[in-house]
Amino acid sequence: MNTLALRRIISSRKKACAKNSFSAPLVAFSITRALPTENSKSTPESELEKITLSSNRLRYPNKRNSFDITPPSNESSTDLSENPIQVDARPKQNNFTRPSGAYRLMKNSIESTKKTVDKYKEYNGAIDLSSQIYRQWKIGDVYAPHDLHQAELSKYRLRAAPTFDMFDVLNMNPLEHYRNFSIMSEWMTPMGRIKPRKETALRPVNQRRIAKAIRRSIGIGIMPSVYRHPEILYKDLKRYESDPPKY
Structure with a gap:
């Protein structure tokens, strides 16, 4: 065999081996980086990151990470085919639980107030x-015509009993009418006492004024202090005598 031909064959084999040895690691490296196998184990850093995320979700359920794209547990995933504007949909109503004891007390107080x-x-x-x-007549009562x-x-x-202040309605000052015995006698009892505010329904200011006017009228001798005025008694007597019976 020619030595020159033998050298060419050996050199061609060396080149082929060099090509194979150079291309094989590239293919193997690209495969391992692009598609990791199932048997490849995760690094400790990734496991630590997963534990931290899960603990943060448990600790702060309402707080979401800016990179977390998973929907929250209480929100359902919306269907894109549905219309977001629901015309017939009812608004969401929150059910507030009330304590039974406080509700019962409030209900009883309202009912008692309504009854009052x-x-x-x-x-x-x-x-x-x-x-x-x-006059209420009863069976067995004896009466005269x-x-x-x-x-x-x-x-x-x-x-x-009156329910309003008469002097405020008429725009009168009781102190200016102390000489009118007819007005003064309306605020006195048959025994000459001043009627209390419970019976007169006057304001405190007018009650003090009418009391002062009555004392002034008694002091100057216009009004008697222990009985009704004689002019009023005489007027009542004439009315009883002149008024014809209607029964």
């Missing part, structure tokens, strides 16, 4: 009607 208001309305209505009722007279029956009629 109803009773107060009935009482006011009864007072308004009772002022129009005359004069007892059926209007003047006699009016004595038994309940007089409704």
Whole structure:
């Protein structure tokens, strides 16, 4: 065999081996970097990162990482085919649980207040009607024809107490009318005492003024201090005598 030909064959084999030895590591390196095998183990740094993420999710469930694209557990994934604007949809209602004891106390207090208001309305209505009722006759009562007279029956009629200040309505000052015995006698009892504010329904200022006017009238001798004025007694007597009976 020619030595020159043998040298060419050997050199060609060396070049082929050199090519194979140079290209094989490149292929193996690219495969291992692009597609890792199942048997490849994860590094400790990646495991530590996974543990930290899971612990943060447990500790702060409402706080999300800026790189976390997973939907939260309480929110359902929306369907892209659905219309986001639902016309017939009802708004979300939150159910607030109330303590049974506090709710029961509040309910009982409201019911008692309503009952009190109803009773107060009935009482006011009864007072308004009772002022129009005359003497109540019962079975077995003995009466004379004069007892059926209007003047006699009016004595038994309940007089409704005033509910407003008369001097404020008429724009009057009681101190200016201390000489008028007819006005002064309206704020006095038959025994000459000044009526209290509970019966007169006057404001505190006007109550003090009418009391001062009555004392001034008694002090100068216009009003008696222990009985009604004689002019008023005489007027009542004439009214009883001249008023014809209506029954």
